[in-house]
Amino acid sequence: MPEKTYREALREAMSEEMERDDSVVLMGEDIGVYGGTQLVTDGLLDRFGPNRVIDTPISEDGFTGTAVGMAMMGMRPIVEMMTMNFSFLAVDQIVNHAPKVRYFSGGQVEVPLVIRGPNGGGVQLSAQHTHSLESFYGQFPGLKVVAPVTPHDVKGMMLTAIRDPNPVVFLEAGALYGTKGEVPEGDYTVLFGKARIAREGDDVTLISYGRQVNLCLQVADKLNDEDDIKAEVIDLRSLRPFDEETIIESVKKTHRAVAVQEQWRYFGVASEVTAIIQDKAFDYLDAPVKRVSGAEVPGPYARNLELAAFPSEEQVAEAARQVLYLEVV
Amino acid sequence: MPAENDRMGNGSVETHEESQEEASVATSDDHLADLYKKMALIRTFEEATQRGFRQGKIGGYLHVYIGQEAVATGFIDAYKEGDKVITAYRDHAFPLLLGSDPKETMAELYGKRTGLAKGKGGSMHLFDIERGFYGGWGIVGGHVPIGVGMGYALRYNETDQICQLYLGDGAVNIGPFHEAANLAGLWGRDGMNATLFIVENNQYGMGTSVARSTAMTDLSAKFNAYGIENEKVDGMDLEAVLECAHRVTEQVRETGKPYAVEAITYRTAPHGAADFFEKYRTKDEVKKWRERDPIGLLEHKLLERGTLDEDRIEEIKDEMKETIDEVTTFAEESEEPPIEELYTDVYAGEDEYMGEEE
Numbered sequence: 001m002p003e004k005t006y007r008e009a010l011r012e013a014m015s016e017e018m019e020r021d022d023s024v025v026l027m028g029e030d031i032g033v034y035g036g037t038q039l040v041t042d043g044l045l046d047r048f049g050p051n052r053v054i055d056t057p058i059s060e061d062g063f064t065g066t067a068v069g070m071a072m073m074g075m076r077p078i079v080e081m082m083t084m085n086f087s088f089l090a091v092d093q094i095v096n097h098a099p100k101v102r103y104f105s106g107g108q109v110e111v112p113l114v115i116r117g118p119n120g121g122g123v124q125l126s127a128q129h130t131h132s133l134e135s136f137y138g139q140f141p142g143l144k145v146v147a148p149v150t151p152h153d154v155k156g157m158m159l160t161a162i163r164d165p166n167p168v169v170f171l172e173a174g175a176l177y178g179t180k181g182e183v184p185e186g187d188y189t190v191l192f193g194k195a196r197i198a199r200e201g202d203d204v205t206l207i208s209y210g211r212q213v214n215l216c217l218q219v220a221d222k223l224n225d226e227d228d229i230k231a232e233v234i235d236l237r238s239l240r241p242f243d244e245e246t247i248i249e250s251v252k253k254t255h256r257a258v259a260v261q262e263q264w265r266y267f268g269v270a271s272e273v274t275a276i277i278q279d280k281a282f283d284y285l286d287a288p289v290k291r292v293s294g295a296e297v298p299g300p301y302a303r304n305l306e307l308a309a310f311p312s313e314e315q316v317a318e319a320a321r322q323v324l325y326l327e328v329v
Numbered sequence: 330m331p332a333e334n335d336r337m338g339n340g341s342v343e344t345h346e347e348s349q350e351e352a353s354v355a356t357s358d359d360h361l362a363d364l365y366k367k368m369a370l371i372r373t374f375e376e377a378t379q380r381g382f383r384q385g386k387i388g389g390y391l392h393v394y395i396g397q398e399a400v401a402t403g404f405i406d407a408y409k410e411g412d413k414v415i416t417a418y419r420d421h422a423f424p425l426l427l428g429s430d431p432k433e434t435m436a437e438l439y440g441k442r443t444g445l446a447k448g449k450g451g452s453m454h455l456f457d458i459e460r461g462f463y464g465g466w467g468i469v470g471g472h473v474p475i476g477v478g479m480g481y482a483l484r485y486n487e488t489d490q491i492c493q494l495y496l497g498d499g500a501v502n503i504g505p506f507h508e509a510a511n512l513a514g515l516w517g518r519d520g521m522n523a524t525l526f527i528v529e530n531n532q533y534g535m536g537t538s539v540a541r542s543t544a545m546t547d548l549s550a551k552f553n554a555y556g557i558e559n560e561k562v563d564g565m566d567l568e569a570v571l572e573c574a575h576r577v578t579e580q581v582r583e584t585g586k587p588y589a590v591e592a593i594t595y596r597t598a599p600h601g602a603a604d605f606f607e608k609y610r611t612k613d614e615v616k617k618w619r620e621r622d623p624i625g626l627l628e629h630k631l632l633e634r635g636t637l638d639e640d641r642i643e644e645i646k647d648e649m650k651e652t653i654d655e656v657t658t659f660a661e662e663s664e665e666p667p668i669e670e671l672y673t674d675v676y677a678g679e680d681e682y683m684g685e686e687e
Binding site for chain 1: 415444456457468471473478481482486673675680683684
């Protein structure tokens with residue numbers, strides 16, 4: 001299977017679907033002539049022309065709203081947020097228009113819309129450009145929210161997102177556009193609502209999504225090497241819909257769990273994971289579920305501070321050892 | 330053609346022959362009498378909603394169209410099959426004009442299963458997409474980019490249909506209006522935006538007058554900033570609206586370029602049903618505008634021309650009252666939505682609902 005970067009896999013999904021389906025268009029700031037600030041859409045203007053690869057002025061609320069209107073007319077717009085941080089400017093459209101209109105119209109319209117862009121921190125962009133928005137968008141019924149981390153999943157989930165008749169917030173691992181992985185040629189989909197077991201193990205379950213999955217895989221190696229602990233790593237991939245079953249099944253096997261997220265602790269995805277485990281696997285637990293989250297601070301600039309603001313290998317390993325009672329709290 | 334439009338307008342569009350013909354057909358006296366009936370229907374409907382609200386049978390917010398009837402009646406007269414219409418929450422008149430069943434429209438306000446949106450939207454969210462009506466939106470300015478996107482899609486799909494995008498004077502100071510108008514102008518350069526902006530300037534955004542909202546009170550001129558041609562029309566005079574509506578809808582249809590009309594009008598009723606005291610305007614002001622009530626003005630003209638006489642006008646009013654009594658009875662007697670409806674229409678596709686039913 002050919003190796004491709006996360007960026008190439010994403011571009012391939014969109015361009016292949018644009019070949020197949022004329023209703024798919026791309027919109028966003030500097031996605032055409034400039035090729036996209038992350039070069040995700042590079043070359044697509046030449047292939048598909050300006051009516052399908054629409055360079056917009058800097059006006060997120062406005063162009064996202066127009067995409068909602070296009071989607072209601074049967075088009076399938078994919079809106080690029082240069083970074084997901086800028087989606088705050090379009091929140092009224094993303095949370096208060098796109099996902100509600102089907103309901104308040106009594107099911108008369110569909111909004112097949114994708115809002116995509118880099119999410120999360122890790123590249124020293126400091127406070128206003130560092131957010132992980134999974135739990136924020138995950139809150140709203142009517143939206144779907146996904147966060148693929150591998151090149152394989154980013155292509156398969158983008159194809160699912162484009163074909164979904166609902167608005168999808170597609171959170172890309174902003175720091176990982178250049179990472180490589182195996183990506184099948186042609187058309188395949190990764191369905192929403194199904195987590196991926198990124199590594200199997202029997203002793204403890206590490207539950208994460210986005211680039212923190214890679215951190216959990218490193219920790220799993222470390223735990224294996226240092227303590228002969230076999231950690232299972234779950235990549236949630238999709239936050240809404242949410243795959244409870246895979247988590248529950250894993251915890252029934254390992255009896256111990258750590259939820260890891262880059263975002264802030266309170267009201268986050270990890271809180272949801274722990275709530276679900278206590279609700280549905282309480283009797284299988286041998287220890288309280290631990291959460292490892294980002295520091296409760298705005299994203300800092302200095303590299304050392306930034307590293308300290310996100311979950312580290314040491315923190316995750318320590319949490320895993322705590323739920324295994326290998327370290328005193 | 331009445332000359333009011335020219336007096337008020339600052340647009341520079343020539344009326345071309347073909348649309349002039351259509352406009353004269355549109356304003357034949359028989360047709361005006363039909364439109365008079367439509368306006369009377371809207372008025373009677375709205376008065377019934379006010380009663381329903383006071384009786385506690387209509388919940389939430391209620392925003393009536395009383396005083397503004399000539400605007401939508403005139404522009405929807407220029408509606409052609411396949412066109413789209415979108416507006417904010419003062420939306421009751423639109424489905425009535427587009428041919429939706431007034432019973433289903435009222436039933437939506439009453440929160441009944443027989444409503445246009447199955448009772449899930451209410452007064453602010455009327456929808457009837459089979460008849461081209463795309464809502465019914467509750468956030469001031471929020472639907473403006475949506476309408477512009479619809480105007481793009483209509484050209485992208487190579488149709489000659491247009492999107493009539495209604496907004497109030499209160500919407501022209503909010504960000505999405507400016508962002509969307511900018512996009513419409515930009516896309517319109519390549520004939521990719523068949524959006525007709527209709528600014529219903531009823532003088533107040535809730536209780537704040539236009540003069541207290543912006544230092545530049547010429548609302549149609551705001552579109553100059555975005556390269557969108559524009560004009561004003563006397564929104565109380567149905568004939569003036571009709572002339573403008575037929576001419577400019579044809580222009581947008583042919584060019585794929587957006588156009589904007591500021592209809593000068595007045596909400597002679599309070600903003601919402603909870604707006605009892607109207608601290609923001611004087612009785613004299615309301616009285617002055619009521620003298621130019623769009624239904625009264627048209628009635629006067631039709632009487633003067635002998636198109637209708639007093640008896641016929643009384644008959645029409647009785648007919649409307651009878652119709653709306655039936656409409657209200659239907660809404661009152663309809664059943665509430667079944668409780669299962671709580672969980673439907675959240676998502677399109679296989680799983681309409683993702684949560685656990687508790």
